[in-house]
Amino acid sequence: MPGPLETFPLAKRNGRESTDHTEITDTVGEAMGVALRHHQAGDFVAAAKIYQQVIELNPLHADAWHLLGLIGHQSGQQDSAIPLIQQALQIDAGMPDAHANLGAAYAAIGKGDEAIRSYRAAVRLQPNHTNALNGLGNQLGHAGQVDQAVKYLGLAIKSAKRDPRPLSNLGALYLREGMLDEAHSSLNKALRIDSGLVEARSNLGLVQTRLGKVDDAIGQFKTVLQNAPQRSSLWRNLRNALTDRAEPSFITNAYQSVLADDDRDLLEILTSSICPVISQSTDQIDNYRHTLVDQLDRSSGLNLIDNVQRLMTHQLVAPFYLPYHGRDDRPLKQAFADMVGQPAAPPAYQQSAKHVIGSPIHLCFPLALDRDQMLVRFMGGAIEQLIECGEFRVTVACFRQNHATLQRQLPPQVQYLIINEQVEQSAKAIGSLSADVLYHCEIGTDCFNYYLPFFQAAPIQVASWGVPVTTGIAAVDYFLSSELIEPPEAEQHYSESLITLKTMPVVYKRPHVTPPQKDRQAFGFTDQQRLYGCLQSIFKLHPDYDSLLAEILRRDDQAVIALVGGMHESHADLLRERFKQSIPEVMDRIKIFPRMPREDFDSLSRACDVLLDTLHFGAGATAYEALGMGLPLVTLPGRFMRGRVTEGCYRMMQMDDCVARDEQHFVDLALQIANNPDQRHSIRQRIQERSDCLFDNAIAAEELKQLFMQLGHESRQKRVG
Known part of the structure; x- marks a missing residue:
């Protein structure tokens, strides 16, 4: 078998190296064959060396330029890959594979428009080019062109019926768009072709998490972690699914089944750092925090930062949902940081x-x-x-x-x-x-x-x-x-x-305000009902808030309350379970909508008679958006800054009509504004007149x-x- 290119002597004529391309074609062809074998075997260094030598012999060898660029792409060096493939296409623009690989390189660095152009060029040359169709559909999906994305991914599926990647990408697209049943179907089809496809199984787990099938989702993540234990995204997905269960023994067993022996020391802190996303009671909040304090005391001084990538891989981080408890988080946050420790290296x-x-x-x-x-x-x-x-x-x-x-x-x-x-x-x-x-x-x-x-x-x-x-x-x-x-x-x-x-x-x-696309009837409400909207992230609804919602519903028999759920249907289910225990007699007048597009969210906000801020952790960006639309948002300032942003906006506007003194006053204000159209109109008008100070704030x-x-x-x- 011939060796690297330097073992191929150039044809000579009269003692000099020949410049006759016909005489060296076979030599270059054999060299390219050797390079391709190295390339396909994953020996990129050897393959690249030969491609470079072929280019030295024949600077117009388009395949060598293309394949050298492909090695750059496969090695993650897109900045070098792109000009190499572009050089190949300058020599021969009729190579669909080169256009497709150029699209893949652009996609890898987030240049979606350039990727789409390259993939389209490949498809024009070869309409059934599976990789180009798949890549084009994927990029169109990321660009928000969902119908076109579905079209091209469908063509990719037809062009290669045994290739699971287009089905996997179609499932991922449906997942991003919230089309969970369609995502579930596509991902299962991909896994029937290749049960070891990590992305498809991971996304199937995400679909199952959002559908509330948490145990099934955890099973998917455990399966893929056995094959790809260093993928931090998989640990993050597992952590999110376990958060929905929030049962310490179940969480411990799940981690025990996937942690390597060298990482068993993380088991207890991983388990205790998973905080319930929807707290069922204040007792649950306090019990969780006591457990975390005890664990942090036992783990003090570990100096885990010495192997920070291990922490990153296993997604060990200070519990995200602590601030929603309405408690002072400084002691816990400092204890967690002390456990992490300080790097040994200088700053x-x-x-x-x-x-x-x-x-x-x-x-x-x-x-x-x-x-x-x-x-x-x-x-x-x-x-x-x-x-x-x-x-x-x-x-x-x-x-x-x-x-x-x-x-x-x-x-x-x-x-x-x-x-x-x-x-x-x-x-x-x-x-x-x-x-x-x-x-x-x-x-x-x-x-x-x-x-x-x-x-x-x-x-x-x-x-x-x-x-x-x-x-x-x-x-x-x-x-x-x-x-x-x-x-x-x-x-x-x-x-x-x-x-x-x-x-x-x-x-x-200032937010761009457009006319509402839907009225309240489109959301299932009548003109006779009074609509109270608490349109915050659903995990902001503290157990203390339930009694305020119930009081509004008891005192206004025409009241209905609109909430908006999150990405996971299980979060809404957990909140409904809490309502069954805390306010069962009025919960039938609380409607939890699934996550919705921005234009629908704005339409629902404007359909409400009054908006309600949450307790303890109130609105931030949502306050700016609501006030930018001139909508009254009733707020009760909390003990900590995170519950006082809406009040701060009103202070800038020199308004206190919607700022409550206590919980009873919060309910009274909400009822007054919802039941008094003249008062509501007056407040809206003054918000519109005074809200300029909130936006593009030169001060x-x-x-x-x-x-x-x-x-x-x-x-x-x-x-x-």
């Missing part, structure tokens, strides 16, 4: 170059995967103002999948750093920027943004109300809030130093500018020190 910022004297203050906004809209919504306007003043440099550290979307939504002067799930590696990359201030929009919505601050990628780190509760992490210096929403002695609630602006700490853009932009300037100088002094 990531100390490993970077020093800042340039006199240079603009450098702000960096790190984002976890698919958390880009939190930055755009709450800080996009502020970033515009900071850049315009010319005194700041802004970098967004984001995952490649979100890069293109952010580029479209943020100012062109924003710079980007592409990071990945390797949290320590990402911290070092951010540290190399020599940023002055790291502003975390969220800490604790996932493992990545929870563990990143531990590595101190900048001298100053700031948290804010994307997660409106203390982080408990010693490396986070400040928590940014507002004096409008913090209660007396608020400093006691934070492990960070508390900074309070005079206005709200966001520059929120907030100026306060943030002064704050970041001050923190930037503090950072530089700290770096020098």
Whole structure:
């Protein structure tokens, strides 16, 4: 068998190397055959070496350029893959495989439009090209062109009846669109072809979780984890499904069946960190928190951060649902962070170059995967103002999948750093920027943004109300809030130093208001009924809230209450189970809608006579959206900042018509507004007249500018020190 290309002597004529391509065609052809065998065997290094040598011999060899680019794509090096495949297509534009692989490379870096164009080119050349049809359907689905996506995935299924991938992708599309029965059918068909298809089985588990078939879902995740134990997404899916069960013994048994022997030390803390998503009673809340405290006491000093990727893989993170309990979370959050410990390595910022004297203050906004809209919504306007003043440099550290979307939504002067799930590696990359201030929009919505601050990628780190509760992490210096929403002695609630602006700490853009697409009849309500809407995330409904809803329903015999469920049908089922115990005599007048598109949500909001804020953890973005539409939102300020944002908005507007003094007053206000059309109209009119101060807030932009300037100088002094 011939060896690598250098063993093939070039044909010679008169003692010189021949330039006659006819004479070297066989040599190159044999070399390409050897390279392909290496390539198919997974020996990319050997294959790439031969492809490169073929190109040296014949720079117009389109297949060599294409296959060299394909190796780049398969190795995850899309930035090198794309120009190589493009070079192949410049030589020969008639290669459908090259167009399809170029589409796959674009898709891998989140460039959906370019991927769609490449896949379409492949399909034009070869209408039954399965990979191109599959990729095109997948990308059209991500672009929101659902009908077209279904069409092309259907063509891919017809073109290769024994290929499970198009069926799996069709199931994933149906899952994203909430078409759970269709998703269930497609994914089962894919698994009948290939029972080991990890993505299909994982997505089937997600479908079953959302359908409330939690035990079946857990079985799916346990099966795939046995084959892919290092896939963090699978552990996350298992964790979410176990959260719906919230039975400690069941959770322990589930983890015992999938944890490797080396990870058994995580069993108890994994089990105790799973917090019930819908609490059935205040007793359940208190019992859970006591159990967690005991476990954290036993686990103190473990210093788990020494193997942070193990924590990331198994999705061990401070319980997300703690802030919805209406309790002081600082002791628990600090205890969890103390258990995690401190990295042995010096802070990531100390490993970077020093800042340039006199240079603009450098702000960096790190984002976890698919958390880009939190930055755009709450800080996009502020970033515009900071850049315009010319005194700041802004970098967004984001995952490649979100890069293109952010580029479209943020100012062109924003710079980007592409990071990945390797949290320590990402911290070092951010540290190399020599940023002055790291502003975390969220800490604790996932493992990545929870563990990143531990590595101190900048001298100053700031948290804010994307997660409106203390982080408990010693490396986070400040928590940014507002004096409008913090209660007396608020400093006691934070492990960070508390900074309070005079206005709200966001520059929120006014929502685009369009005429409602549906009236209340479309949602099953009559004009005679009085519609009270509590349209918050369903897990915000604390057990203390049930009695308030019941009192409204008892005092207004025409009252109906609208709630909106989450992604999982089981969450609504858990809430109904609670209502059966707490308010059984009136629960038939509470309607829980499934999750709905944004335009339907806005229509339902505007169909309500009055909107109700939740207790303990109230509206945030929802308050801005409701008030932006001129809708009255009755609120009862809570003990902690997370229950006081709506009141803060009203304080900015100098209105208190919808702000309750206590629970009885909350019920009274809701009944008055719902039953008095003139009062309701007057409140709506004044909200519309006064709500401009909430949006594109120039005062907030100026306060943030002064704050970041001050923190930037503090950072530089700290770096020098």
